[in-house]
Amino acid sequence: MTVSNQTNMNFTLKVLSFCAALFIISFNSYSQSQDSTSRPLISFDKIKFLENIDMTFDMRMGMQAYTFRGGDKYYNGVQFKNEHTALGISAKVHEKVDLHFRNRFNKGSDVQTLDQLGSNIELAYINVKATDQLNILLGKMNTFYGGYEYQYSAMNILEYNDIYSRALAYVTGAGIRFQAFENHNFGLQILNSRTMHYDDLYGDIAAYNVEEPDWPVAVVGNWNGRFFDGKLQTNYSASYSNQVKSRGTYFFTVGHKYQSKKFSIMYDFEYSYEQIDTKGIMTDIIQNDNVAEDVRYIENWMRAEYQFNDKFKGLLTLMTSSAYGNFENEKDHTRTSYGVIPTLYFSPFKDIDIRFYIAYIGRYYDYTDYAKETFNVSNYNKNEARIGFIAPFKIL
Template identity: 35%
Template sequence: MKTINNIKSRLFCFIVLFIPIIILAQEQGEDPLLYQSIIPMSKQSLLKDVDVIFNTRFSFNSKFENGDYEKSVFSVDQFRLEIRGKIHEKVSFRFRDRYTRAPKIGSQDNINRTTDIAALFIDFTPRTKFSMGKLLADLGGYEFDMNAIYILEYNDILDNSDHNLTGAGISHKLKDSRNTFMFQILDSRTNVLKEQYDNIVPDGTIESKTALAFVSNWHGTFFGGKFETSYSYGFFNEAKNTSMNYIALGNKFKSNKLLLYYDFKYSTEDLDRRGIVRKLVKSDDASKDVVYVENWLRAEYRVQPKVNLVLTLMSHSSYWNSNPDVNACNKLYTSYGLIPTVEYYPFKDLNLKFYLGYIARRYDYSSYAENAYGLEDKNTGRLSFGIIAPILVL
């Protein structure tokens, strides 16, 4: 663990301390040898094809529950270091690591869970690309596709998902350039079965020898770019005769000042991959036959060049179809989310914004869930003020 942290620290120091020295020497026309550059002059031309990005969100949050004030704290909500670029005319790489997540090596994929992406991308043709490594499973929908620093709070499915998986993918853009299709074969999880499910697995569950996921995605563009789609279907082989099916239908509409997104998500899981139902009822049997259904809507309206208004609405419903109680109601709860936000861009030439938003959530449990498991309806709130910026440092 210390070795991993040391590597991160050294990489961070290298970027912050040494690269600016190289650039400064070049800009001032001085002899780079005076600075004893650790990158040979013959290799420095490669930097023109490399981007180094700090994906950041810093905030001050005041939290509430059931109308009562809880506390206020400063927080680094997101800090993801991303390095990407070309190493050949047809070969590129992308690496992104999250500094706001506890490190742990996956027992199946053998890579730290803090690493979002560590992959190579090869252009077979100008319209066909191959990728391999730790990838983002292309699960579709714009809530998923959007940079995480812009999402003040995820809906329940993505908030409980592990969508950074190791495998390979291929994408092909049609000649009309309006449609792109992708197919991925991935490890269906990062850990062996029992570890993935916190050692809570129904009796008789046998780990699959080919625990793979198959994900297909369609990105479409219509009406001169005013309407776009991000539709996907994923099949995850979790164990023998046990699987998860996931559908996401993402839609995007844009006009001069308005951006409108709508996602529909549906997940049916023989084993409770998200763990939402299992955590509610605290039973091994809750690991079987659950269904999650979601809606996510986001509207952005640019009032002025420096002022953007954002409103996010979302709902989630959880169902437990294998409840052994014959009198049970399959639907356990529905949650709702409301996130109004004001964004202010102080600079014309820098993608940095101040924001003020309120994240309101409500959880309504069915009468059965309240009586059987002692659950109570609740609402939470968070007033958040901060800065969002994908900082391009190189």
Template identity: 35%
Template sequence: MQGQVIEKQTTEGNKYVDSIPSLIPVERQSLLSNVDVIFNSRFAYDSHFNSVDEDPTAPGDNNSGNHDYSSFNLQQLRFEIKGKIHEKVYFRFRHRYTKNYNIGGIDHVSQATDMAFARIDLGPRTNFSIGKLCADWGGYEFDFNPIDILSYNDIVEYADNYLVGVGVSHTLESKKHSFTFQVLNSRTQTFEQQYGDSAPDDITASEYPLAAVINWRGSFFKGLWETTYSYSFFNEADNAHMNYIVLGNKFKFNNKFVLYYDFHYSDEGLDNKGITSGIVSTPLVDPVAVKDALYVENWARAEYMVAPKVNLLLSVMHSNHYWKDNPDAGADDLLSVSYGVIPEVQYFPFKEYNMKFYVGYVYRKYDYTSYAQTAYGVGDYTTGLLSFGIIAPFLVL
């Protein structure tokens, strides 16, 4: 171990030299200046509400606003370490302690591990990444740090968003546009683990369950309008592919007001998200993974800084769930619609530190078509979550 010489003073004012052993060799301590250790956290006191519309023909919701329970909890706790270990080599690792520890059957990594990758700079504006990556879907909902999202819309909530693979990114000389291309596993679990016996008989596992993701990020009008658009193709199974399009937009009206809008379109030859399959798989039949599911979503978020330390937010969500392969020729493809509204107030107590107190309410409503209610016995319902807490990426190193 190396020693560090420190000059101290006695109570009489006389100087003396003390040697304190250092756990980290001196020649390696410079590496820490390029490394960040972060605890991405959201601590909250939450009150949960729900209601079930037992009679869809009656106006309004039955049992509206029923309180289930209230409790303290850690909604988010993600340990992150990232930094440079060489002038051209960067690493990032983030692990979630609020998710089940399940090992992926394909990638052999815990599903609680968000990212574990290395990035190599091939040039001033080009880099190569390998490992468990954040899929570059596009859209601003998924771009936010997860601690800043009280509730995700359906596609992001149910998707495998962190996948093992490789990626190449290039930024144009103007720095206004950048492009990313990734080749990833199409999921974390094997075909049998994810679908099992629920897969249709004419659908078989692919020998190459891969996905290709292309993303474009742009900046226009001196940064007043920014975009993050993507197209993804998934080889989910033989004769079953998925096409996923995301169009993310960010509008800066001034230094105080920002508006985000995302459009999502996921056409799935085999229902990867499982929402439509969950509707069809009633308790009276065996679980079914349906073919030709379609999800179309809209997500918007407005932020207005009304005072130097007070931020007002409003997020709205909408999602349509379709089954295009419904054998009932007389049925509409649309089976259900979900909505979400999230008003939130944030207070920043410290000027130069990104810790904030917040209060927010997450309202979600799930409506089923009359056909789905009759055919599958489902019923409309709503959920509510009143949350008070603290959001902070605690940078400890």
């Protein structure tokens, strides 16, 4: 060891010794000076309040190896990625009032011009139990869209289909949940249709006849049903939203799920007719400095799960998405995308939910001949292998 290193080590030991001594003296002085005015941050008689608070910390992290092929473009790479990191807090603040909050750290924190919250704040609402059958929700919440792809936490979806990968899932407004019968409940929401004003969202890329509405509003209706002791479930929704004045989006989803002891299968069908393109897929295709108008998106999504044993679970997700424009020659079918995601979960622990996974994600995008000739687009595909873990930690 050099003289310089020896000197540095001696100095470090002296500093640590001094800090330790200072801590002991300070702690002893603090203990001797306790009086009736000193109180802990959370007193013993308040600890019981913590029983009404749930705190979760959700994580999905993995290593991904990917390739992209399209036209004359090709690239690949390998990287670690924090795919999902979120802190959630739920609390019962009154016998009839709950609050819910979730911060997704993977999203931007810029305050949105319409709802005045950052995109990273996904949930910030209260749930008021008006009666045994009726709940009222107020604040920023998840939209009551149907289907089972949407019902999963984003932590559990490695790749969304096209609509839900671009849909605005968390917005501010009011909603009700009504348990009409034991196996059937209904939801209704009135929400902002956007989190930003139109000019902030689209900038100069706007159709010539687009105007900001007095209220960019969305109305969403939802039905959840259970049949045959819960083995068959349904999740349907219908919604209308006006992003601009006098023009809006009609969105319908029907979801079905069959559940047995070890096996489950889900199928969703989605149809979205958009007088102003809110998903941006057709807008990206035509690239004429205007937002696309009168477009349609039709999707299919299927996921099967099988529990091999206590430690291993297999999943297979299949998806398609078709985009349609509005062209004078009526050749409106523009693009179809396909997706396949086989996944294997490994859960080594009984007392905590940590799932290690290995998955392949294949996405293929096929354009029609008309789209290739008119918009100068070409087919492409993305392939990805992932290995990582999913951990919904319950902290409190």
